[in-house]
Amino acid sequence: MSRARTRVDGPAKVAGVARYAADHPGPDLRHLALVTATVPAATISTVDTTAASAAPGVVAVLTHENAPRLAPPVGAPYGGRLPLQDNEVHYDGEPVAVVVADTLDHARAAADLVRVDYEVRAAITDFTAVTDLVVPSPPPRWGPADTNVGTPEPAEVTLARVYTTAARHHSPLEPSATHAEWRDGRLFVRDATQGVFGVRTVLSSVLGLPREDIRVVAEYTGGGFGAKGYVWPHQIIAAMTAVHLGGAVRLVLTRAQSFTSHGYQPPTRQRITVAAHRTGRIAALEHDSVSPTATYGGYVEMAANATRVLYAAPAIRTSHRIAPVNTILPTPMRAPHEGPGAFATESLMDELAHELGVDPLWLRLRNHADVDPTSGLPFAAKDLRACYREGARRFGWERRPLAPRSVRDGHDLVGWGMASAVMATFRFPASARVRLRVDGTVVVEAGCQEIGTGTYTILPQVAADVLGCPADQVTLRLGDTDLPETGMTAGSSTTLSVGSAISAAATTLTAQLAELAGADAVSLTGTTLELDGDPDRVVDLADLFAEHDLVEVTADGSFTPTDTGHSLHSFGAVFAEVAVDEDFGTCRVRRLVAVYNAGRIINPLTARGQMTGGLIWGIGQALLEQSTLDHELGRFVSKDLAGYLVATQADVGELEVAFVGEHDPHSGAIGARGIGELGAVGVAPAIANAVFHATGKRIRSLPITPENLL
Amino acid sequence: MTEQATENRTAIPVTARVSLRVNGVEHHLVVEPRMTLLDALREVIGLTGTKKGCDRGECGACTVHVDGRRVNACLTLAVMQDGHDVTTVEGLGTPENPHPVQRAFVANDALQCGFCTPGQVMAAAACIAEGNATAPHRIREWMSGNLCRCAAYPQIIAAIQEAAQADPVDPAHAR
Ligand code: FES
Ligand code: FES
Numbered sequence: 001m002s003r004a005r006t007r008v009d010g011p012a013k014v015a016g017v018a019r020y021a022a023d024h025p026g027p028d029l030r031h032l033a034l035v036t037a038t039v040p041a042a043t044i045s046t047v048d049t050t051a052a053s054a055a056p057g058v059v060a061v062l063t064h065e066n067a068p069r070l071a072p073p074v075g076a077p078y079g080g081r082l083p084l085q086d087n088e089v090h091y092d093g094e095p096v097a098v099v100v101a102d103t104l105d106h107a108r109a110a111a112d113l114v115r116v117d118y119e120v121r122a123a124i125t126d127f128t129a130v131t132d133l134v135v136p137s138p139p140p141r142w143g144p145a146d147t148n149v150g151t152p153e154p155a156e157v158t159l160a161r162v163y164t165t166a167a168r169h170h171s172p173l174e175p176s177a178t179h180a181e182w183r184d185g186r187l188f189v190r191d192a193t194q195g196v197f198g199v200r201t202v203l204s205s206v207l208g209l210p211r212e213d214i215r216v217v218a219e220y221t222g223g224g225f226g227a228k229g230y231v232w233p234h235q236i237i238a239a240m241t242a243v244h245l246g247g248a249v250r251l252v253l254t255r256a257q258s259f260t261s262h263g264y265q266p267p268t269r270q271r272i273t274v275a276a277h278r279t280g281r282i283a284a285l286e287h288d289s290v291s292p293t294a295t296y297g298g299y300v301e302m303a304a305n306a307t308r309v310l311y312a313a314p315a316i317r318t319s320h321r322i323a324p325v326n327t328i329l330p331t332p333m334r335a336p337h338e339g340p341g342a343f344a345t346e347s348l349m350d351e352l353a354h355e356l357g358v359d360p361l362w363l364r365l366r367n368h369a370d371v372d373p374t375s376g377l378p379f380a381a382k383d384l385r386a387c388y389r390e391g392a393r394r395f396g397w398e399r400r401p402l403a404p405r406s407v408r409d410g411h412d413l414v415g416w417g418m419a420s421a422v423m424a425t426f427r428f429p430a431s432a433r434v435r436l437r438v439d440g441t442v443v444v445e446a447g448c449q450e451i452g453t454g455t456y457t458i459l460p461q462v463a464a465d466v467l468g469c470p471a472d473q474v475t476l477r478l479g480d481t482d483l484p485e486t487g488m489t490a491g492s493s494t495t496l497s498v499g500s501a502i503s504a505a506a507t508t509l510t511a512q513l514a515e516l517a518g519a520d521a522v523s524l525t526g527t528t529l530e531l532d533g534d535p536d537r538v539v540d541l542a543d544l545f546a547e548h549d550l551v552e553v554t555a556d557g558s559f560t561p562t563d564t565g566h567s568l569h570s571f572g573a574v575f576a577e578v579a580v581d582e583d584f585g586t587c588r589v590r591r592l593v594a595v596y597n598a599g600r601i602i603n604p605l606t607a608r609g610q611m612t613g614g615l616i617w618g619i620g621q622a623l624l625e626q627s628t629l630d631h632e633l634g635r636f637v638s639k640d641l642a643g644y645l646v647a648t649q650a651d652v653g654e655l656e657v658a659f660v661g662e663h664d665p666h667s668g669a670i671g672a673r674g675i676g677e678l679g680a681v682g683v684a685p686a687i688a689n690a691v692f693h694a695t696g697k698r699i700r701s702l703p704i705t706p707e708n709l710l
Numbered sequence: 711m712t713e714q715a716t717e718n719r720t721a722i723p724v725t726a727r728v729s730l731r732v733n734g735v736e737h738h739l740v741v742e743p744r745m746t747l748l749d750a751l752r753e754v755i756g757l758t759g760t761k762k763g764c765d766r767g768e769c770g771a772c773t774v775h776v777d778g779r780r781v782n783a784c785l786t787l788a789v790m791q792d793g794h795d796v797t798t799v800e801g802l803g804t805p806e807n808p809h810p811v812q813r814a815f816v817a818n819d820a821l822q823c824g825f826c827t828p829g830q831v832m833a834a835a836a837c838i839a840e841g842n843a844t845a846p847h848r849i850r851e852w853m854s855g856n857l858c859r860c861a862a863y864p865q866i867i868a869a870i871q872e873a874a875q876a877d878p879v880d881p882a883h884a885r
Contacts, residue, residue, distance in 0.1 A: 006816050006817060006819065007816060007819065007821065009824065010815070010816035010819075010821060010824075011805035011808065011812075011816060012805055013821055013824030013827045014799075014803075014805075014808065014812040014813075014815045014816055014821065014824075014827055014828075014831055015759070015799065015800065015802075015803060015804050015805045015808065015812060016757075016758075016759020016760065016798065016799035016800050016827075016828040017759065017800070017804075017805060018824055019758060020761075020825065022758075022762075023752075023758035025756055025758075056724075103742075103753070104749065104753055105742045105744070105745060105749070171859055172823070172825070172859055173761070173763045173769060173771055173823070173825040173826045173857065173858070173859045173860075174761070174763070174823065174825040175762070175763070220823070220824060221823065222761075222823045222824065222825030223822070223823040223825055223859050223860055225859070252762075254765065255763070255764040255765060255766065255768070450823075451823055452821075452822030452823030452824065452860045453822070454822070605819050606819065608819070609819050609822055609860075609862055609865060610822075612861065612862075612863075612864050612865070613822065613860050613861040613862065614861075615861075616861035616863060617861060640764065640766065640768060641763075641764050641768035641769055641857065642766075642768050646857060646859060647861060647863075648854045648857060648863075649849075649850045649851075649853045649854045649856070649858075649863050649866070649867070650850050650851055650854040652850070652861075652863045652864065655864055
């Protein structure tokens, strides 16, 4: 059942009583401050900590010379090099020392006193200058690096284009923070993370501690968007320091450090070609993407994935290559893969429509993929046609004049554009426990995270649906490695994966209750059970539990993603209206209408927030966000929120969101698919296509800035 | 860092005395003179509701009221607010007894991760009291100093409009 429910964690968050990782005091709490490399490639010749060590309040200064030795990380994604283990520097911002002091002020002041001398080596940060490209080895669920299916048909029209997207930084509002305590041979960590289990796995392997002796907790995470998914050096530094010195430490990254400490969305250079018949049918598609990775690891942005699934072409060839550069490892960022990729695919479709003189929406319907054109598998519950139809209706698309530069509003050129959205459905193994107490309270336990997507609110709804009780009767405990294990809260996977595990646990629980009550089915209301749907047959939990000598009834459940023989994707259609001031080149997004097909929507209120948030991320990708590298200095130019522009309140126009389609029986047990990433896909090409329609200028490089439009 | 800089650093007076009235409670602090109001609230007084998103005036997560006006607590030193009245999000309302703005934020889903929320709530209360919450475009402009990376922006506008209607101008916040 789908029901709008306000956030359970809302009251605590609006009152400022929700405590995040950096908000926990402690009598013996010590503060850490990082010293980071100021060059992108070097050997450290000397590191002088004399002044820092003598500064007020300083307890210790750790460098590669005196830090504890670490073992290689295994078992969970780790994005850095092992910190403070050698005298090598592979990227600007790499940690080279950490100061431990009694107060934050003292730690920061002493960090400024650490003197590091470097033997600087030649560095490369411009991935387009790298000649030795590497074939990546993506995780299997991302698909292979290259695909090639079908035989191209002879075609009358061929368009070959290059599209580029910018490097972007996640910039969650909460800077990463790790609070670590070492007491009585056990490590306790409060972390700003999207995955407590991954943190525990990495810390266990690098520190050589058994997993049972490590507990990682994340009650609230102040946004992640991918930055807090992999484990990064700062988390290891905090934990290592706590173990080394004993007691409690807290490390909070500065905003500047957050630009070099937990990855970024790599820029992409995408060469894409479409061959088509004059009838509008696509004859072949090719999409080759190159993106940077770190010198020490291989991350690949799977930009060409969008082209693998979107259109029914008789031949589709895609490839990905990576170029090692001297930056920290890139990492998934909302929305990964299809996010940068759909800009190329969906801009090219607009170019083809213009070339053929047809409506861009008609062209998409003409080439609609009824089955996954690369794998040949049927899609799970796909209803993209309904997204197109409903989006066009709400937007008023049929009133769009075909020719660019045909609408003016005072000083502005007005344009309408559209694009498809597509996102692979990621699923993780998950487990959960549901407890029913004699007072009727239901407690659901699952070690996933609340990063703002509404987990605290939505997952109890899943359990309540199965048990038949109101969601308010259910509370969720999450973000704790002492709870049943789940995957990380990333890739829009949590509601689907953990929800399926909770649904299984709740189903088992009702079966147990039915057996205890001697019924076929039970439904929970307050402190009573209704038997077999008969309002006259009711038992009191107190009586039932007493009869069987129980204090609570507990059931476990799990979800294991299995191959259902389907291609699992969510879809959408995004329509944009922009106004471009011809004199200033400024582009404003007046309105966006987006309609999505993502399976069952459990909570329309929080789902709407996910989608409007995604649309605004798309506005940022289209018009604002870019991290520029200075290739001379080998570092990002603006490590702050004044230079790295994210959308503000004033950048947002009218947003309209709707969902079509219902229950997806294939992806998981609760009919839902992921939505959070999907909202950030297709917005940038819809805007770029609207800009073309407004101005006649085809911008093939994101973001679109005023100088492009003058 | 040179020797010179090291000496200068140690020549700075070590502590200063500050009296702050925070949420109606008098606090007498001995702080490092360069300590921001934000660090004094969070690290010394222990009020962690006010968040640090950037520590340099770019995000608004640290918004508090000083004598009824909204201020980025990271952009002012604790010593500069000696003798002044500071209201933090904890002083505006509680989960059990929320301020109308806080209630409207929950009702309109004007938050996601919640990290910007204390700053948004404080800025919103001030925005209403200033008389700037009259129309959506005006609220957008006057709330643009508060970043929300989750981008709950439309919902924040809706919440502020609702709260502004419920509570036109709170005289306690009038400038
Ligand atoms: S922390 Fe003060 S404005 Fe960002
Ligand atoms: S709610 Fe996450 S930054 Fe605003």
